[in-house]
Amino acid sequence: MILDQFSLVGKVAIVTGASRGLGEGIALGLAEAGADVALVATSAKVEEVAQAIRSLGRRAIAIQANLSSIELIPEIIGKVLAEFGKIDILVNCAGINRRVAAVDCPEKDWDDVINLNQKSVYFMCQAVAKEMMKQKKGKIINLASMMSFQGGFNVSPYTASKGAIVGITKALANELAPHGINVNAIAPGYFTTGLTQALQDDAERNQGISKRIPQGRWGKPEELKGAAVYLASEASDYVQGHVLAVDGGWLAW
Numbered sequence: 001m002i003l004d005q006f007s008l009v010g011k012v013a014i015v016t017g018a019s020r021g022l023g024e025g026i027a028l029g030l031a032e033a034g035a036d037v038a039l040v041a042t043s044a045k046v047e048e049v050a051q052a053i054r055s056l057g058r059r060a061i062a063i064q065a066n067l068s069s070i071e072l073i074p075e076i077i078g079k080v081l082a083e084f085g086k087i088d089i090l091v092n093c094a095g096i097n098r099r100v101a102a103v104d105c106p107e108k109d110w111d112d113v114i115n116l117n118q119k120s121v122y123f124m125c126q127a128v129a130k131e132m133m134k135q136k137k138g139k140i141i142n143l144a145s146m147m148s149f150q151g152g153f154n155v156s157p158y159t160a161s162k163g164a165i166v167g168i169t170k171a172l173a174n175e176l177a178p179h180g181i182n183v184n185a186i187a188p189g190y191f192t193t194g195l196t197q198a199l200q201d202d203a204e205r206n207q208g209i210s211k212r213i214p215q216g217r218w219g220k221p222e223e224l225k226g227a228a229v230y231l232a233s234e235a236s237d238y239v240q241g242h243v244l245a246v247d248g249g250w251l252a253w
Helices: 002-006 019-033 044-052 070-084 106-135 158-181 196-203 201-212 221-232
Strands: 012-016 038-042 058-064 090-091 138-143 183-190 243-246
Touching: 012 019, 012 070, 012 106, 019 044, 019 090, 019 221, 038 044, 038 070, 038 138, 044 058, 058 070, 070 106, 090 106, 090 221, 106 138, 106 158, 106 183, 138 158, 158 183, 183 221, 196 201, 196 243, 221 243
Parallel strands: 012 038, 012 090, 038 058, 090 138, 138 183, 183 243
Antiparallel strands: none
């Protein structure tokens, strides 16, 4: 039955950036579909998300780690394997932004954004793919952005990192598909998260963005659950190297 293909019962997922916003919403969605989840985030709030998942009857572990450096990746993978014995799904949600004019952007802001949004994503994919290759199956989902398609304003490091996510996703899809691993991305539109708080607080920009979205409103983190479950499940087994926009019609404008 087709609905059975969307089930994640028996699957183990890693979700980075899982303490809030889109990462939290996606982690809860995977758990609601039946997955056990390893949550990775810098904030101690990640344990609250783990408790919420356990209340759904799923297993969850909270790993407090800063992915701005790739040094902790082997330790993270080791903890997940020790707890669950395998990794079926990876969702790379961890990310930051630095809002500054391109002509004023300091090197540190560039490095901070690129290291977390691009470099750590690549090496998380690499580490998890090695484990997935052993079982000849897996699902990797990266978080792209509207800035993967557009330039934006005062977000040049973020735009560079999210453009790279699309390239990384497609390149890894080509190399990992023969090993039974699907690599895809979700490109969220404008969602009400901490990352977009500055835009939400700017009345003029908030109104302008809302008017520009065909559905007339910002998205809510829970509205990414369906896309994430689809790309994490058997229902998407023939979807490879795709970037799925969940944007209320923003790109169709």
